[in-house]
Amino acid sequence: MRVYLPATIGMLRRLVAEGKFSPVSGTGFALTPMLREAYTSGSTEELEYAALLDAARASLRLIAADSETADAADPPRRVVISADVDAAAPRPDLDAAVVRLDGPVALDQIAAVHVDSPEAEAAVTAAAAVIDAADLGDPDAEFTLGDAEDHELAWYAPQELPFLLELL
Known part of the structure; x- marks a missing residue:
């Protein structure tokens, strides 16, 4: 089963160092039967993309939490x-x-990693600050969140991670 696991740049650094990834509380996102039922139409690829976007939104929550820790130095x-x-x-x-x-996911189970480009950083910072308000229906926060979600995530192969992290 393909799963989409929210993470941060700091978590990617730990993945490369340790060779495994432990999702926060074991939580991920996937094309589940309930997700398929929630949509009246859509190919498997489209529904998996919806799960990926849910994981990207969850990544904002991790970024918000990291802003108060040592990982705040990461973009x-x-x-x-x-x-x-x-x-x-x-x-x-x-x-x-x-x-x-x-349990954790081994590096050889990872198919790809999706990461924002540098151009998204300002929008991501703003969205991370208002993610909870957006979840509660605040229209201004939802607009801010939409600005971040307008940025497409770049695709990286697992073997490219050390080079990506070195360039940050």
Whole structure:
């Protein structure tokens, strides 16, 4: 099953150093039966992209939390790790695309990493500051969030991660 795991640049650094990634609380996003039911139409690729976007939004929450820690030195960019895992338990009580993993993901299970470009940093910083307000329906916060989500995530192969991190 392909899962999309929200992360930060600091988490990518730990992935490269340790060779494994432990999602926060084991939480990821995937094309679940409930997500498929939530859409009246859409190909598998389109629905997987919706799960990826949910993970990108969750990455904003991680960035907001990191802004108060040592990882604040890393650039504020949304990160989504795409991985192929054997099992992930759907968590429809949390949301249609949410899944729970029972352990870390090894580097060889990672299919790709998606990261914002430098041009997105200002929008991502602003969105991370208002993500909770956007979730509660604040129209100004939703507009700010939309500015960040207008930026497409760049695709990187796992073997490119050391070079990407060196260039940051």
